[in-house]
Amino acid sequence: MNPVTGYAATISSVDMVAPALRRFVLSCTKGTFPAISPGSHGIFAFGNEHRIWKNAYSIVNRSEDGKTLEIIVRRAEPSRGGSDFLYRHGKPGLNVSVISISNLFPIFRTGRRHLMISAGIGITPFLSYMTEMQKSGMDYALHHYTRPEETSAFKAILSPYDQSRIRVNEGRQNAVSSLSMLLEREPITSHLYVCGPDSFMEWVRQTAAEAGYVTAKVHSERFVSPAGGRVFEVRLARSGKTITVGTDETLLEALENAGIAAPCLCRGGACGMCRVAVIDGRPDHRDHVLTADERDGGNVILTCVSRSLSPTLTLDL
Amino acid sequence: MSIDTTFRSAGSYRAPYLLENSDAAILRFPFPFPEDTYMYSMNIEPHVKAGEVDSLRRTFDVDEHYVVECQEKARILSEDPKRCIVLPHMQKAEWDFIELAMNSLSEDYPDLFHLSRDGMRWHWINRPLNIDQHFVFGDAGTLPYAPFEFMARQMQGDFTLQDQRDNDLWMDGGMVTSQADWSLKFDLGMSFKQWHAPVPKAGEMGIFDRGLRFLLMLQHGMPVRRLNWTMTINPRLDTSPENFTIWGRDRTVVTDDNAKDLVHLRVELQTLFRLPRSNAILFAVRCYLLPLRDIALVHKWRIRLHRVLRDLDPALSAYKGLDLYRAHAVHYLSQFDNNELTSKGISPDQDIIVHM
Numbered sequence A: 001m002n003p004v005t006g007y008a009a010t011i012s013s014v015d016m017v018a019p020a021l022r023r024f025v026l027s028c029t030k031g032t033f034p035a036i037s038p039g040s041h042g043i044f045a046f047g048n049e050h051r052i053w054k055n056a057y058s059i060v061n062r063s064e065d066g067k068t069l070e071i072i073v074r075r076a077e078p079s080r081g082g083s084d085f086l087y088r089h090g091k092p093g094l095n096v097s098v099i100s101i102s103n104l105f106p107i108f109r110t111g112r113r114h115l116m117i118s119a120g121i122g123i124t125p126f127l128s129y130m131t132e133m134q135k136s137g138m139d140y141a142l143h144h145y146t147r148p149e150e151t152s153a154f155k156a157i158l159s160p161y162d163q164s165r166i167r168v169n170e171g172r173q174n175a176v177s178s179l180s181m182l183l184e185r186e187p188i189t190s191h192l193y194v195c196g197p198d199s200f201m202e203w204v205r206q207t208a209a210e211a212g213y214v215t216a217k218v219h220s221e222r223f224v225s226p227a228g229g230r231v232f233e234v235r236l237a238r239s240g241k242t243i244t245v246g247t248d249e250t251l252l253e254a255l256e257n258a259g260i261a262a263p264c265l266c267r268g269g270a271c272g273m274c275r276v277a278v279i280d281g282r283p284d285h286r287d288h289v290l291t292a293d294e295r296d297g298g299n300v301i302l303t304c305v306s307r308s309l310s311p312t313l314t315l316d317l
Numbered sequence B: 001m002s003i004d005t006t007f008r009s010a011g012s013y014r015a016p017y018l019l020e021n022s023d024a025a026i027l028r029f030p031f032p033f034p035e036d037t038y039m040y041s042m043n044i045e046p047h048v049k050a051g052e053v054d055s056l057r058r059t060f061d062v063d064e065h066y067v068v069e070c071q072e073k074a075r076i077l078s079e080d081p082k083r084c085i086v087l088p089h090m091q092k093a094e095w096d097f098i099e100l101a102m103n104s105l106s107e108d109y110p111d112l113f114h115l116s117r118d119g120m121r122w123h124w125i126n127r128p129l130n131i132d133q134h135f136v137f138g139d140a141g142t143l144p145y146a147p148f149e150f151m152a153r154q155m156q157g158d159f160t161l162q163d164q165r166d167n168d169l170w171m172d173g174g175m176v177t178s179q180a181d182w183s184l185k186f187d188l189g190m191s192f193k194q195w196h197a198p199v200p201k202a203g204e205m206g207i208f209d210r211g212l213r214f215l216l217m218l219q220h221g222m223p224v225r226r227l228n229w230t231m232t233i234n235p236r237l238d239t240s241p242e243n244f245t246i247w248g249r250d251r252t253v254v255t256d257d258n259a260k261d262l263v264h265l266r267v268e269l270q271t272l273f274r275l276p277r278s279n280a281i282l283f284a285v286r287c288y289l290l291p292l293r294d295i296a297l298v299h300k301w302r303i304r305l306h307r308v309l310r311d312l313d314p315a316l317s318a319y320k321g322l323d324l325y326r327a328h329a330v331h332y333l334s335q336f337d338n339n340e341l342t343s344k345g346i347s348p349d350q351d352i353i354v355h356m
């Protein structure tokens, strides 16, 4: 694996799960993918000569021999780019590299029972959960919510798993009362996992709170997108270069693409290694490292996550 | 190391003590001070196969003390089996550890260790310890010990396994036989913040919040390392709280004259790995001991250590338990410090040792 570009892979098969859902199998070009813990997501890079996207998707499965990974992608608004591109142009042979794999939604292994609640494409992390829970004999149940027109697609996706532990609910009509009843019946020791659209997760969290769940037992998945924000320009005081940071690339990536050796380690705003001095402009701090004083001072920026509030930022690089 | 390099067959990490370091072992010591002053910091860097001294250049370092250290470990475990505990939910992490250790040892030291894999059927050979083991990966019944214990017995240093839950890390397993005054029995099941609570100043500096956030994001395939240090009287690996009555009083017998033989710089090469199946974090602590008389053989190090110890923050000196003998160590080292400038970094800046 190359620490910057990750694992090189290509799409080896595409499966139309439903009109708006595609399942992709990715084959590692050289060697194997690492073992993967349930709930992991990858950052996948793909595109064409005009544009490269880097999107996060849950990893649904990794083959025993480690040669392939599976993801399921829903077509999103064309303006969102990446998923729409994959949906249309994700054919066998397309290069897709797996830049990194991490797990922000792990199974709570000390839990006695696990209740998973998902809506739509939010099912994906739970497919890997169930494989593992089945194997290691954990106690679990899955309640999935879907639009009526996709019921059969999700039933097909779920068919390899233990049907006695799965319920697929159509629409949200009866959902409200069924969910509170379900939660009230659960033993107090159960852990609750939620994945789906923001509004769905909020609804489940609220219903759970009303049913007396402590927040520590309610886990939800939110992707930390590695990019996002307005376009801005960066002037590099030492080299005299000017570069543009696009909407869905990070400042660090833009620097790297311009061939500038920028320091970094975690790429997630946690270590402080990518700190660079700001000479002019107002940084938009999104890290977890800088102190309140450093933020207010505006003289430093962590390039891996932070962006700019002003149209131009001048850096000491 | 290759099979031609001889491992030491004699050595004793308890009284009567005997620890000898070859010139090569001295020059590859991970001297922990890149500057003339020391303050607690996160000082984390990627654990890549490169570094200013040779001991940093392998995933798990094996040196001339390997065989004797593994024997000492086995002895401690037979006296106190509770030095190795792994909670039941960490089973996947145990196999992750086996895979990481066997893969990297056989890759870094092909003369010493050999692994062949045929699907789930694995064959492991450890030549220095005479182990030849066929087993089925994932089936604990095919190994003579639980997987984690089987492997950790064949490696120098301590290992703990951290489960990641609730945005925190929980020490839910480990084998700890060469620790600097902490105890697995006591810390087992603790969270990251709980087990770091005793370090002075670092908490108020926000270092642990940052450290924890950083570790929560640690990725598979991108391990990190840091060096930590303290001092130990006599070459004693096992300075555990349980044995304090044995080693604690040693600290009172140091004098200006015997400091060079009794006082050892104790360096921990700490490495952290994300384990892929379990999402747990492996924390490996490899301990190196070097007496002041050996440090005095390296021109740059003896000057720097003098300055660091002389100017050490009193709170850190107390925390590290150096107060009873620090002055004697400083007195011994002061004869070498002629106020010259030293170079940055930890490299010894010399290829050979001249014995006077």
Ligand code: FES
Binding pocket: A263, A264, A265, A266, A267, A268, A269, A270, A271, A272, A273, A274, A275, A287, A289, A302, A303, A304, A305
């Ligand atoms: S690379 Fe770690 S904070 Fe930016």
